[in-house]
Amino acid sequence: MEIPVIDVSGYFTGSEPEKQHIARELHAACCAPGFFQITGHTVPAELQQRLLSVLPSFFALPQEKKAALHRSNSKCLRGYEQVGAQKLEKPFADQKEGFMIGHELPEDSGYLRGPNQWPDEADVPSFQATFTEYFAAVHDLSISLFRMIALSLDLRENYFDDFVSSGQWKERLINVFKAIAMCRAHRYPPATPAKAERSRGIGAHTDFGALTLLLQDNLGGLEVFHRPTENWISVKPIKDAYVVNIGDMLERWTNQKYSSTMHRVISPVSQKDRYSVAFFNEGLASQVIECIPSCLKEGEKPLFPPTTAEEHLRSRYGVSY
Numbered sequence: 123m124e125i126p127v128i129d130v131s132g133y134f135t136g137s138e139p140e141k142q143h144i145a146r147e148l149h150a151a152c153c154a155p156g157f158f159q160i161t162g163h164t165v166p167a168e169l170q171q172r173l174l175s176v177l178p179s180f181f182a183l184p185q186e187k188k189a190a191l192h193r194s195n196s197k198c199l200r201g202y203e204q205v206g207a208q209k210l211e212k213p214f215a216d217q218k219e220g221f222m223i224g225h226e227l228p229e230d231s232g233y234l235r236g237p238n239q240w241p242d243e244a245d246v247p248s249f250q251a252t253f254t255e256y257f258a259a260v261h262d263l264s265i266s267l268f269r270m271i272a273l274s275l276d277l278r279e280n281y282f283d284d285f286v287s288s289g290q291w292k293e294r295l296i297n298v299f300k301a302i303a304m305c306r307a308h309r310y311p312p313a314t315p316a317k318a319e320r321s322r323g324i325g326a327h328t329d330f331g332a333l334t335l336l337l338q339d340n341l342g343g344l345e346v347f348h349r350p351t352e353n354w355i356s357v358k359p360i361k362d363a364y365v366v367n368i369g370d371m372l373e374r375w376t377n378q379k380y381s382s383t384m385h386r387v388i389s390p391v392s393q394k395d396r397y398s399v400a401f402f403n404e405g406l407a408s409q410v411i412e413c414i415p416s417c418l419k420e421g422e423k424p425l426f427p428p429t430t431a432e433e434h435l436r437s438r439y440g441v442s443y
């Protein structure tokens with residue numbers, strides 16, 4: 123099995139039939155394997171590269187400077203997490219280190235919403251500006267992607283707009299305070315072949331939120347579990363593309379029509395660090411996640427009781443650290 127690659131440029135510039143064609147391709151990919159790559163999107167390649175090129179200098183900071191930005195200082199999980207902080211596949215401790223940001227909001231703006239922590243500009247020049255610019259661009263892309271996902275489910279195109287805090291700029295300014303979106307940069311230190319057997323860059327897991335958009339460098343290492351054959355399939359790095367995957371929330375919302383698929387990263391056996399940046403769309407905290415009517419065929423029943431995005435996230439984030 124291969125991870126499908128979908129050129130979405132037709133959604134932005136194409137005719138109605140082209141949009142529908144993309145929606146059908148997305149539908150198939152979201153059902154299985156629940157992972158795909160997109161090309162022809164709206165985030166400038168230059169911005170992606172600029173972000174990837176500023177990450178090494180952040181992670182190369184002395185440990186005490188990174189520790190000063192630790193996520194435990196933050197009520198909303200923003201900041202630095204060291205190697206081993208997360209254990210997604212026990213007994214392996216994840217070998218990645220990470221740095222999480224979100225919308226820049228006042229303290230106590232609600233669950234997983236609040237201020238970011240940043241290193242001094244003098245220590246990592248351009249880091250804050252570049253990451254902030256990137257976050258806005260990938261957030262915009264995720265809004266478009268949710269519109270495509272709505273079409274793929276035969277829903278009205280703006281079905282998920284409130285969930286992803288979209289709308290006209292004025293509504294957006296208000297909504298931005300309500301919806302949760304986070305972006306985490308990762309560094310995966312290299313492993314020896316023996317160590318790669320015994321450790322994980324990131325242990326096998328499914329993503330908690332609705333949709334993840336991942337930017338990766340060219341080293342590779344991300345693997346997706348193919349349930350029918352019980353094989354791990356490598357996601358080939360494609361320059362400028364995003365790896366997109368369905369998270370648990372969207373799986374629940376679609377009554378498991380769309381699949382939240384297990385994945386992991388095997389640390390690179392190389393001389394180089396691997397870098398990636400994951401954008402998580404967790405959405406409107408108060409959103410009721412309840413079987414979407416178009417996902418229920420005649421005779422089928424909802425598999426899960428209704429919940430809210432916040433309840434769902436609290437139960438998932440609680441057990442991974």
Ligand SMILES: O=C(O)CCC(=O)C(=O)O
Binds near residue numbers: 387
């Ligand atoms: O770095 C990667 O390739 C994957 C990261 C990931 O799965 C995650 O952050 O949830």
Ligand SMILES: [Fe+2]
Binds near residue numbers: 327328334385
């Ligand atoms: Fe993940």
